[in-house]
Amino acid sequence: MKINWGTGLVIGMVLFIGFILFFVIKISTDKQYDYDLVTEEYYKKELVYQKEIDDRANSNSLTVNITGEKTDQGWMLTFPGNLDYSKITGTVFLYRPSNKKLDFQEPLKLSSNRLLIPDERLVAGRWNTIVQWSYEGKDYLYKKEIVY
The missing domain is CATH 2.60.40 (Immunoglobulin-like)
Structure with missing residues (x-):
């Protein structure tokens, strides 16, 4: 199967967005990266x-x-x-x-x-x-x- 440049571009963008979303979700849910506010009030x-x-x-x-x-x-x-x-x-x-x-x-x-x-x-x-x-x-x- 031959992939043209448009399909390759879309696949590359989807992989990049998936890569970024993986790290955003990992950091926001992992307790190791939990940081409190500097001050509540x-x-x-x-x-x-x-x-x-x-x-x-x-x-x-x-x-x-x-x-x-x-x-x-x-x-x-x-x-x-x-x-x-x-x-x-x-x-x-x-x-x-x-x-x-x-x-x-x-x-x-x-x-x-x-x-x-x-x-x-x-x-x-x-x-x-x-x-x-x-x-x-x-x-x-x-x-x-x-x-x-």
């Missing part, structure tokens, strides 16, 4: 963005900002040593972009100028660390992307 969060900018500016005005480092026990956040740690209040939020179920938030309860996030809570991969804290009526914000 995007527009609500956008309204308070100016406060976030101000809080980051306050953090940048500090002589020493929060630092984070990986230790054997977990992720260690170190607050500025020149501040009285007992007056620091706020929350620590760890956000996992690839899996919403792993996100967690803890209130700041400092017994020194250091806060340890235990190794058991952190699965290997990328995390966004967000520390919203207040000291003597002034709000601060620390954001850092870490790969644990």
